[in-house]
Amino acid sequence: MPLNLSVKLGPLELATPLLTASGCAGYGVELERYQDLSCFGGIIGKSISREPRLGNPYPRTAETPAGMLNAIGLQNEGYEKFVQGTLNKMRAFNTKTIVNVVGHDFEEYVWLVERFDSEAGIAALELNLSCPNVKGGMKFATDVGECERLVAACRAKTRLPLIAKLSPNVTSIAEIAKAAERGGADILSAINTYVGMSVDWRSKKARLGNITGGMSGPAIKPLALRNVYDVRRASKLPIMAIGGISNADDVLEFMVVGANAAQIGTILFVEPDAGAKILHDLKGKLIDAGVSSPAELMGTLQGPERTNVVA
Ligand SMILES: Cc1cc2nc3c(=O)[nH]c(=O)nc-3n(C[C@H](O)[C@H](O)[C@H](O)COP(=O)(O)O)c2cc1C
Numbered sequence: 206m207p208l209n210l211s212v213k214l215g216p217l218e219l220a221t222p223l224l225t226a227s228g229c230a231g232y233g234v235e236l237e238r239y240q241d242l243s244c245f246g247g248i249i250g251k252s253i254s255r256e257p258r259l260g261n262p263y264p265r266t267a268e269t270p271a272g273m274l275n276a277i278g279l280q281n282e283g284y285e286k287f288v289q290g291t292l293n294k295m296r297a298f299n300t301k302t303i304v305n306v307v308g309h310d311f312e313e314y315v316w317l318v319e320r321f322d323s324e325a326g327i328a329a330l331e332l333n334l335s336c337p338n339v340k341g342g343m344k345f346a347t348d349v350g351e352c353e354r355l356v357a358a359c360r361a362k363t364r365l366p367l368i369a370k371l372s373p374n375v376t377s378i379a380e381i382a383k384a385a386e387r388g389g390a391d392i393l394s395a396i397n398t399y400v401g402m403s404v405d406w407r408s409k410k411a412r413l414g415n416i417t418g419g420m421s422g423p424a425i426k427p428l429a430l431r432n433v434y435d436v437r438r439a440s441k442l443p444i445m446a447i448g449g450i451s452n453a454d455d456v457l458e459f460m461v462v463g464a465n466a467a468q469i470g471t472i473l474f475v476e477p478d479a480g481a482k483i484l485h486d487l488k489g490k491l492i493d494a495g496v497s498s499p500a501e502l503m504g505t506l507q508g509p510e511r512t513n514v515v516a
Contacts, residue, residue: 206497208488212246213500214443214465215391217329217366219246219301221484222456222499226447226470227251227305227333227370228277229421232291233298236473240481246466247301250291252333254306255313257283262414267403272422272449273471274403276415279307284317288324301328303368314345315358322363330365332356334385335372335397346372346397349384356388368392368445371436373425374400378432379439386440394445394468396432399425422471423449430462437463437504451479453486460502 212222224247230236233248242248260280267274282291295302304321308314314332321330334355335346345355356369369385371378373396382393398419403412411417429448436444446464450456451472459467472479487499496502 208491208496209498210484210488210491211498212466214445215366217301217392217443219466221246222460222466223480223484223487224303224445224466224468225249225473225480226468227331228275229470229473232295234291234294236477236480237298239478241299242480243299244480244484245300247303247328248295248298249303249305249331249468250295251281252279252305252307253281253284253287253317254279254308255284255316257281257286264412264414265418267412267418269401269403269420269422269424272420272424273474274401274413274418274420275398276413276418278415284320288320292324292326296326302326303329303331305331305333305370307333311355311358314355315362318359318367319362322365327365329368329392330359330363331368331370331394332359332390333370333397334381335370335374343372343374346381347375349380352381353384353388356385356390360389366391368394370394370397370447371432372397373428373432373448377435379435382436382440382442386442390442392443392445393436393440394447395436396425396429396448399428421449423451425449426451426455430458433459433464434462434506450483451475453483453490456483456487457490457502460499461504461506463504463506465500465503 227249228251232250261278306317369390401420402417426449443465445466446459447468456467
């Protein structure tokens with residue numbers, strides 16, 4: 206059987222199961238010199254808001270063992286400038302364009318989704334429900350009722366595939382996943398960053414201007430795996446896994462616990478050509494394992510059902 210790397214996530218078909226994670230590769234432009242962007246099934250750009258945002262005070266990133274903290278604060282050029290310039294560049298890539306949207310409030314999300322629905326060349330919209338680095342930015346990701354209400358309102362404004370991006374900073378990601386599904390999301394993406402901090406004890410100062418920030422990278426991979434596993438057991442929706450994915454084995458591990466595709470983020474800061482490398486290795490590993498399509502691996506985790514939530 207020849208290898209077929211394409212994946213179908215409900216209404217969204219991707220030529221490969223790899224995507225860029227929002228905020229980790231700008232809008233794809235800088236990545237082009239490192240690899241043919243067709244290695245990605247889709248490019249997901251940094252979150253776009255209605256108005257331009259300047260973001261948080263510096264410093265905005267801090268390195269940690271096996272990962273990084275960031276508190277960019279959703280700096281972006283805003284809807285108007287994005288559709289007039291950057292979106293055209295994204296549309297010209299040899300891969301699908303996925304726009305990630307974020308709002309200060311309910312109305313801003315709905316406004317953005319309605320506008321993007323009428324733009325040509327967008328394959329899907331991802332709702333950044335969680336923004337741990339922005340004041341008041343968490344309620345849609347942490348409150349079951351608010352999440353369902355927002356996803357339903359966005360659903361009513363678009364026919365584009367709608368991806369709800371979940372936060373791990375919750376008591377039960379399964380409950381939020383179910384709320385997003387009830388609201389009408391087509392796909393779930395999990396996870397966004399974990400809230401963390403880093404301190405220099407000599408200067409007695411936090412290393413981030415915002416004090417706290419979002420933790421990402423290999424350090425969060427086991428945590429992300431557990432979240433994706435929980436989301437898979439709670440919902441039948443297709444899942445894009447995110448969190449510390451740095452090589453082909455990581456992608457395959459997430460598929461075994463139930464993911465249909467994988468977004469790569471922090472690894473791109475270390476290896477900007479990670480997309481091409483991971484895809485190349487993924488092909489080899491699937492062929493060696495006698496697997497003809499990534500979908501064959503989805504949710505194949507063996508062993509007893511987990512009974513307790515706490516380890
Ligand atoms: C510098 C940076 C900026 C980010 N900006 C966004 C963003 O604008 N919108 C969003 O939904 N997620 C954003 N994220 C979260 C990533 O998309 C991803 O969910 C997270 O980093 C975990 O994946 P990783 O460990 O592969 O980086 C950002 C992450 C980083 C490191």
